[in-house]
Amino acid sequence: MNxxxxxxxxxxxxxxxxxVIIVFILGITLAMWMTRFRVRGKVIIETILLLPLVLPPTVVGFLLIVIFGNQSPVGILFQKIFHQSIMFTWWAALISATIVAFPLMxxxxxxxxQIVDLDIEDAARIDGANDWKVFLYITIPLSLKSIISGFILAFARALGEFGATFMFAGNLPGxxxxxxxxxxxALxxxxMDLAWILVISIIFISFVMLILTTLIK
Structure with missing residues (x-):
């Protein structure tokens, strides 16, 4: 049982x-890019980025199999480099969790x-700060609560991922x-004893995550 x-x-x-580390880096980078620069096809790009949030997990799993499956260019390349399929591996589970958690971050x-006053950023630039310093010392601190909330929610979503992981990574203990x-x-x-213990554990972790997001607002 243990x-x-x-x-x-x-x-x-x-x-x-x-x-969550991956989506934290990608989420902040792409969010900054989409909010601070003029991007052609912005609506289409953003819709694609947010699609995993609304698509059924089985559809996400299906698309991952199509993209990374053994017959796909990516899958074939992965097999040539690592001499194994990416499906039914730890990496497949990681990819699934990353894809579904990314939109929240x-x-x-x-x-x-978006809530950061651009005039404050411009004032910092006038005072001699470069874009990196403005981002690090102005933008990030002023948007920190939203970033932390996204980080926690993304972690909770990755932890609870089922459908895409089950289809793409399978059920391999360990x-x-x-x-x-x-x-x-287990069900x-x-x-039922094991099922209940697992259910209680993930409810507890998710509950703590949601409490944290509430406290930082």
Whole structure:
């Protein structure tokens, strides 16, 4: 029971932690780009970035299989380099979690950047600050609450990812079996004790994450 419980919990926390670091960097970068520069086709690009937020997880999983599957150019390249398929691996679980968590980080960062007064940034530039210093010492501090909220929500979303992960990464204990998948398997096999423990653990973690987002507002 201990191994059946702790293995998916540790794996979920590991994947969610790496995924949230990736989406934190990408989300802030793309949000800054979309809010501070004129981008051709901005509406289309932003719609694509936010699609995983509204698409059914099974559709996301299907698209990941099409893009990274064994017959796709990306999948073939991955096999040539690493001598294995990307599907049904730890990396597949990470990609799934990253894709579904990204929109929350991006949208929160974008909201934070939009509320920053551009006159304050311009004043800093007049005083001699370059764009990097303006971003680091003006933009980020003034939008910090939104960024932190996005970070927490993205982590919680990555932790709870099921559909895309199950389709793309499969159910391999110790490799791709995250908490949501372990709950499904435990319920399917009639192991209600394990299912309840896993459900309570992820509810507790998610509850704490939501409390944190409420406290920082």
């Amino acid at each position: 191994e059946q419980f702790w293995t998916p919990v540790k794996l979920s926390l590991e994947i969610a932690s790496v995924a 991006y949208q929160s960062a974008k909201t934070g950047f 490799k791709t079996q995250t908490i949501p998948i372990a709950v499904y398997i 399917d096999s009639g192991n």
